[in-house]
Amino acid sequence: MPDAAATPATAPVSASSADDTPPKIEILSLNCWGLKYIARHRRARLQEIGARIARQDPPPQLVGLQECWTQEDYRVIRDQTRAILPYGKFYHSGIFGGGLTILSQWPIEESSMLRYPLNGRPTAFFRGDWFVGKGVACARIRLGPGRANVLEVFNTHLHAPYEGEPNDSYLCHRTAQAWEIAKLMRGAAERGHLVVGMGDFNMLPLSLAHRLITAHAPVCDVWRALHPHSSVGPATNALEMARQKPMPSVEYNLSDNGATCDSAWNTWRWPKSLQKRLDKGDVDVAGSVELHQDDPYAKRLDYIFVGDGQGDVARRDDDDDDDGDRHAWTIERARVGMTERHPTLRCSLSDHFSVEATLRYSPLSSSPLPPAENGVSPPSAENGVSSNDEKKLTTTASHLRLNPTPKLLPTETYDEILAMIRKYTLRELRQRRLRLSHFIVQVTLSIGCLVAVWWAPYNYVAFLLMLLSTLGLAAGTLDGLIGGLFVGSEIRALKEFKWEIGNARARAATAAASSAS
Numbered sequence: 001m002p003d004a005a006a007t008p009a010t011a012p013v014s015a016s017s018a019d020d021t022p023p024k025i026e027i028l029s030l031n032c033w034g035l036k037y038i039a040r041h042r043r044a045r046l047q048e049i050g051a052r053i054a055r056q057d058p059p060p061q062l063v064g065l066q067e068c069w070t071q072e073d074y075r076v077i078r079d080q081t082r083a084i085l086p087y088g089k090f091y092h093s094g095i096f097g098g099g100l101t102i103l104s105q106w107p108i109e110e111s112s113m114l115r116y117p118l119n120g121r122p123t124a125f126f127r128g129d130w131f132v133g134k135g136v137a138c139a140r141i142r143l144g145p146g147r148a149n150v151l152e153v154f155n156t157h158l159h160a161p162y163e164g165e166p167n168d169s170y171l172c173h174r175t176a177q178a179w180e181i182a183k184l185m186r187g188a189a190e191r192g193h194l195v196v197g198m199g200d201f202n203m204l205p206l207s208l209a210h211r212l213i214t215a216h217a218p219v220c221d222v223w224r225a226l227h228p229h230s231s232v233g234p235a236t237n238a239l240e241m242a243r244q245k246p247m248p249s250v251e252y253n254l255s256d257n258g259a260t261c262d263s264a265w266n267t268w269r270w271p272k273s274l275q276k277r278l279d280k281g282d283v284d285v286a287g288s289v290e291l292h293q294d295d296p297y298a299k300r301l302d303y304i305f306v307g308d309g310q311g312d313v314a315r316r317d318d319d320d321d322d323d324g325d326r327h328a329w330t331i332e333r334a335r336v337g338m339t340e341r342h343p344t345l346r347c348s349l350s351d352h353f354s355v356e357a358t359l360r361y362s363p364l365s366s367s368p369l370p371p372a373e374n375g376v377s378p379p380s381a382e383n384g385v386s387s388n389d390e391k392k393l394t395t396t397a398s399h400l401r402l403n404p405t406p407k408l409l410p411t412e413t414y415d416e417i418l419a420m421i422r423k424y425t426l427r428e429l430r431q432r433r434l435r436l437s438h439f440i441v442q443v444t445l446s447i448g449c450l451v452a453v454w455w456a457p458y459n460y461v462a463f464l465l466m467l468l469s470t471l472g473l474a475a476g477t478l479d480g481l482i483g484g485l486f487v488g489s490e491i492r493a494l495k496e497f498k499w500e501i502g503n504a505r506a507r508a509a510t511a512a513a514s515s516a517s
Contacts, residue, residue, distance in 0.1 A: 020144035021327070021361050022106075027304055028053065028060040029198035030338055030354035031157070031260075033268070034067045034099070041345055042073070048342050049349050050077035053103075056337075059084040060356070062141075063103040064155035064198045069132075074101055087141075094133020100155050100199075102139045109150075110140040114184070117493035118176040120159055122486055129159050129170075136181050143194075148310060152188035156181055156199040158209070172424040174202060175417060176497045178209035185217035186406060189309035194329060194359075195219055197305040200352065204233045205300055208417065211409060216504070218406045219307035222334045222357040223258040223300065231257040235296040248298070251291040254336045259298035260353045264289050265339060268351040269297070278346050286346045302355045306331065332358040411512065414505035421498045428487050428494070435483025442476025445469070 033039050034046055046068070053060060063085060068074055074090045081088075085103040091113045092098070098113065114136045120129030136156045143149040159174045168174075181197060188195045197219060203209040205224060214221060224230060233240040235247055253259035262269050267278060270289075277285040308329040338354040341347060449469035456462035 020146035020149045022061075022143055023361055024332065025062055025151070025196075025359040025361075026058050026060045026356070027062045027064075027196060027198065027359065028056075028337065028354050028356045029064045029066075029155070029200075029302055029304055031066040031200040031302060031350060031352035032068050032073070033350040033352065034069050034073050036070055041342070041347060043076075044345060045342060045347070045349050046073045047076050047080075049338070050080035052338065052340065052349065053077070054080045054084060058358075060103075061085075061105040062151075062153065062196065063101075064137075064153065065101040065103070066155070066157040066200045067099045068101045069097050069099045077101075078103070089137070089139060091137040093135055095131045098133055098135060098137065099157060100135075100137035102137055102153055102155050104139070104141050104153075106151070107142045108139050109142050110138075112138045114138060114180075116159075116173075116177045116180055118173040118490065118497065120170065120173060121490075123482060127160070127162065134159060134177070136184060138184065140193075148192055150191075150193040152185075152191075152193045152195055154181055154184055154188075154195075154197040154199075156197070156201070158200070158202045160202050169424075169427075171208075172420050172494075175209050175212065175420065176493075178203065178212045179216070179497065179500065182213045182215075182217040185213075185219050185305065185307065189218045189307050192309045195305075195307040195309060198303065198355075200301055201303050202301055204237070205230065206232045206239075208413070211413065213305060215407050215409045217305070217307065218309070219305040220331075222304045222306055222331050223355065225331055226334050227256060227258065231259075231300070234262065234299040235294075237299075247294045247296060249292050250289065250295040250298070253295045253298040254339065254353070257298070258300045258334070258336055258355065259295070260302040260336060260355055261299055261351070263298040263353065264293065264295045265291075265298075265348075266351060266353065267341065267346070267348045275347075281346075283346075286341065300355075302352060304334070304355055304357045306357070306359060326364045327361055328364050330360050330362060332360040334358075408504065408508040408511055411505055411508050414501055414508060417501050418498065418505070421494055421501065425491060425494050425498075428491055432483045432487040432491070435479040435487065439476040439480030439483065442472045442479075446473040446476075 030049065032046055032049055034042055036042065039045075053063060061084075063081070065077070068077070068090075071090055074088075078088050081103060085105055087106065087108050088101065088103045089108055089111050091100040091102075091111075093100070093113050093115055100113075102108070102111075115133050116135050119134050120127065122130045124130065134157055136154050139153045139155075141151040141153060143151050156177075158177045159170050161168045161174065162170065178201070185195050185197050195217075197213075197217075201209065201213075205221070210221070213219070231240055231245070231248065231253075232243070235241070235245075248257060250263065250265050253263060254265065264270075267275065270278075274285055274288060306329070310328075334355070334357045336353050337356045338349050340349065342349060446469040449465040449472075453462045453465050456465060
């Protein structure tokens with residue numbers, strides 16, 4: 001089956017019924033760490049990721065990958081997973097590509113790549129967020145012939161945090177990106193479709209970005225829905241320390257906290273000395289980390305958000321009686337996956353673990369599923385985990401409805417965001433003044449150097465003056481373009497974000513006043 005951005009429906013669209021809808025959806029999201037020329041063992045790791053997806057049990061039916069930067073790596077994964085995921089899309093964005101991929105068991109009817117209005121700065125070329133054109137990979141997937149048998153998928157990778165909050169200079173960008181994807185998911189839910197948002201959100205649970213998403217989109221965080229008391233950050237985080245919880249172990253972080261990044265279980269987070277020993281084939285170092293040891297830095301950055309746009313309106317078969325056969329999507333389980341090591345390199349498959357979830361479409365009258373056992377097998381010296389083909393650290397809970405009602409946050413939260421926007425806007429206005437001033441100064445100096453050439457006593461002095469004029473004018477022009485064009489565009493995007501947050505604050509204030517009266 002050839003890849004396509006859009007696959008036409010093969011049958012007329014009819015009214016929805018329970019028989020039209022698949023009984024469950026297995027979802028997987030993984031940051032592959034596929035940076036070309038930078039990520040070590042990239043080809044071997046991504047090839048193994050494709051192989052693991054292909055033989056996973058139960059097989060995933062919807063996969064979102066991040067940092068799959070090259071079409072070469074995408075084709076390798078596609079070739080290995082085509083039997084279970086016949087439909088796929090590699091998304092193009094920015095100068096170097098967005099690194100986003102969606103694979104599906106069902107046809108992709110429509111697809112789009114929406115870039116975030118606020119997404120880093122071109123001057124931070126060593127970080128690359130602006131150059132890859134980060135955004136949201138959107139796909140409309142046809143689950144069946146019914147009008148409501150539509151799944152809208154949003155795969156994303158938000159701007160990376162290079163400093164801790166609130167000192168992160170990109171916090172405003174990441175918050176704006178969370179706001180944008182929340183609007184997309186809310187729109188899909190209002191169309192009556194099942195919504196799945198997934199990816200590397202680079203945010204901690206209950207952070208500002210997380211609260212924006214879960215408040216302004218009718219979706220829930222699958223892990224937090226099953227684990228409402230899971231960690232809100234690594235054990236070293238101030239908010240997590242304030243909870244006065246015991247130091248989590250590796251096993252607890254994987255099975256209960258849903259930690260997908262910076263885990264001591266991940267070889268790419270090991271000290272360089274241990275990584276070098278692993279590269280040299282030292283089999284003893286593969287088992288140097290135990291599941292029961294302390295894991296203070298592990299955190300959850302990867303998420304799956306789900307929401308049922310049908311809400312409380314039950315889907316029913318038109319041929320049934322008036323009572324209808326009421327069904328609803330529920331969260332059956334969530335788990336951390338891809339914790340295995342590469343069979344020959346002994347390294348982890350990525351610097352992130354996957355987050356996986358199972359959604360079940362079942363009658364509302366059905367009894368909740370019994371909880372699954374939360375067992376973790378001990379690691380083996382060969383691959384660092386049990387010898388089971390696809391070991392996962394799994395959590396199962398009773399059925400949870402996927403129709404949370406969108407709500408407004410307290411006005412204080414919007415005030416916090418508005419203050420952040422104002423602070424960042426002042427920073428960018430100052431940057432624009434400095435860059436434009438640099439351009440004017442360099443033009444003046446360049447003209448001065450050209451005039452000075454006439455009185456240069458020696459040829460080498462004239463050459464140095466010409467070189468200084470050329471290089472200075474080039475640097476000044478580049479700074480002027482950044483200050484005049486890019487920063488101007490960024491400030492306009494900030495104005496839009498400010499208006500939208502201000503509007504939400506006004507609605508929240510009105511709602512608070514109405515409830516108080």
